[in-house]
Amino acid sequence: MLFALWFVLSGYLKSLLIFFGLISVIFVLWMSARSKSLNYDVLPLKLMVKLPIYWIWLIKEIIKSGLTTTKIIWKGNYSPELIKVKASQKNDTGKANYANAITLTPGTVTIEIDKDTFLVHALSKELSEDLQSGEMDKLIAGLHK
Amino acid sequence: MIFFIALAILGLSILFCVYRAAKGPTPFDRILSISSIGTIMALGIAVHGFAFNRPDFVDIALMYILLNFLGTIAILKFYKMKGKKKV
Amino acid sequence: MEYLINYSTIFFLFLGCFFILSGSVGLIKLPDVFSRIHAAGLIDTLGTGFIILSLIIHSGFSLLSLKLLLIPLFILFTSPISGHAISLFAHESGHKPKAKLKRK
Numbered sequence: 001m002l003f004a005l006w007f008v009l010s011g012y013l014k015s016l017l018i019f020f021g022l023i024s025v026i027f028v029l030w031m032s033a034r035s036k037s038l039n040y041d042v043l044p045l046k047l048m049v050k051l052p053i054y055w056i057w058l059i060k061e062i063i064k065s066g067l068t069t070t071k072i073i074w075k076g077n078y079s080p081e082l083i084k085v086k087a088s089q090k091n092d093t094g095k096a097n098y099a100n101a102i103t104l105t106p107g108t109v110t111i112e113i114d115k116d117t118f119l120v121h122a123l124s125k126e127l128s129e130d131l132q133s134g135e136m137d138k139l140i141a142g143l144h145k
Numbered sequence: 146m147i148f149f150i151a152l153a154i155l156g157l158s159i160l161f162c163v164y165r166a167a168k169g170p171t172p173f174d175r176i177l178s179i180s181s182i183g184t185i186m187a188l189g190i191a192v193h194g195f196a197f198n199r200p201d202f203v204d205i206a207l208m209y210i211l212l213n214f215l216g217t218i219a220i221l222k223f224y225k226m227k228g229k230k231k232v
Numbered sequence: 233m234e235y236l237i238n239y240s241t242i243f244f245l246f247l248g249c250f251f252i253l254s255g256s257v258g259l260i261k262l263p264d265v266f267s268r269i270h271a272a273g274l275i276d277t278l279g280t281g282f283i284i285l286s287l288i289i290h291s292g293f294s295l296l297s298l299k300l301l302l303i304p305l306f307i308l309f310t311s312p313i314s315g316h317a318i319s320l321f322a323h324e325s326g327h328k329p330k331a332k333l334k335r336k
Contacts, residue, residue, distance in 0.1 A: 059281075066278040069270055070251065073258035080267055103312035106273040109266065111319045121266045121319070147242050151283075154249040158256035158275075165259050165268075173265050173322040180314060181259065181272045184307070185252060188283050191303070195287060203299050210303060214310035221317050225324075 062105050069107040072124055079125060082111075085118045148196035155189045176220055183213030241290045248282030255279060265322050269315050276311040280304055 072078050085102075099110045099118060112119040159182055166178040187209040194202025251274060258271030284304050288297045 062277050062281075066251070066274055069258075069274055070254050073254050073261065073271065073274075076261065078262065078267065099316065100312040103273070103315050104277060104308070106277060107270055109269050109273070109319050110316055111266070111323050121269075123267060123270050147245060151245050151249050154253055158253045161256035161260055171265055171322070173318055174268060177265070177268055177272050177318055178259060180318075181256070181275050184276055184280065184311075185256075187303070188252075188280060191287060191300070192283065195290065200291065200296050203296065203303075207299070207303055207306070210306050210310070214306075214314060217314045218317060221314075221321055225321055 058101060058104070065105045065107045069123060072107075078123060081122045081125060083120050083122060085120050086116060148192055151192055152189060152196065155185055155192070159185050159189075172224060176217060176224075180213060180217045183209065183216070187213065237289060241286045244282050244286035244289065248279050248284075248286065251275070251282060252279035266319060269319055273311065273315055276307055276315075280307050 095113070095116070099113060102108050102110045102118065102120060107123045109121045110118050111121050162178045162182045162185070166175050166182070169175045169178065187206040190202050190209060191206040194200050194206075255271045255275035255278075258274065259268055262268050262271060281304055284300055288300050291297050291300070
């Protein structure tokens with residue numbers, strides 16, 4: 001796990017001077033090992049494989065709902081709704097990922113999180129129905145098996 | 146040339162955000178619009194770097210975005226602390 | 233090829249500018265805090281994405297474009313966190329949204 005984290009960090013610092021990069025990577029590793037903050041949640045390795053497909057799907061979804069939001073802003077007919085959405089993910093990382101995905105698509109914002117229900121503010125009826133169909137929920141639950 | 150027109154449009158939208166930050170009824174409006182100003186400003190820095198043929202400005206834009214996020218969270222924490230003390 | 237690069241740069245740049253402009257207009261037009269967060273999210277995701285895409289096309293593939301790609305990546309991580317924090321604190325401090333709660 002430590003080696004994987006080192007690899008990610010050094011891949012990020014490849015564009016700078018390599019030597020200073022190495023020194024700072026070792027320093028950061030030393031600091032985070034001292035504070036004992038490394039566990040599964042920091043860098044889930046299994047997730048890295050499936051991530052690009054999920055990102056492409058997420059970008060498509062963002063563009064689709066962004067167009068709807070732009071239409072609502074310019075036309076001015078808006079009818080907001082509060083809905084409750086059930087999350088079927090097992091672990092905490094999956095739930096956090098799902099809430100982030102809801103907030104990231106423009107037009108829906110997660111307001112409050114109970115144990116496994118989210119309170120979501122949606123900008124129009126169309127967007128909330130899109131969310132309630134549960135496609136995003138299923139996909140992220142499959143991601144975090 | 147196109148970059149200058151883009152910069153003008155970005156400046157116009159920053160003006161809109163400043164209007165909301167000055168007028169906003171609740172503190173959260175002000176925080177939200179200031180964070181949006183930060184994002185637009187970082188984009189403006191990047192576009193400005195391309196407009197004057199000095200692409201090093203991209204690094205500054207990156208730093209700007211990270212600091213913008215930290216600032217938003219810090220102001221929110223501060224506001225929450227202050228509200229709790231009052232009650 | 234040169235034409236293609238130039239025109240696609242112009243197209244995506246103005247698409248991003250249009251989204252940012254409409255987001256800031258929404259920041260003025262919409263009536264309460266919770267719906268203004270949507271407008272700010274529109275600025276953060278679509279406007280940034282398209283403008284950075286146009287700059288990447290303009291600069292060609294190099295180390296610089298990799299650095300440009302890091303900007304939307306950071307925004308992808310930080311924007312929902314700050315949006316959620318703002319809405320959570322606004323909800324806790326007693327601002328009621330104008331929408332009604334709908335049961336399934």
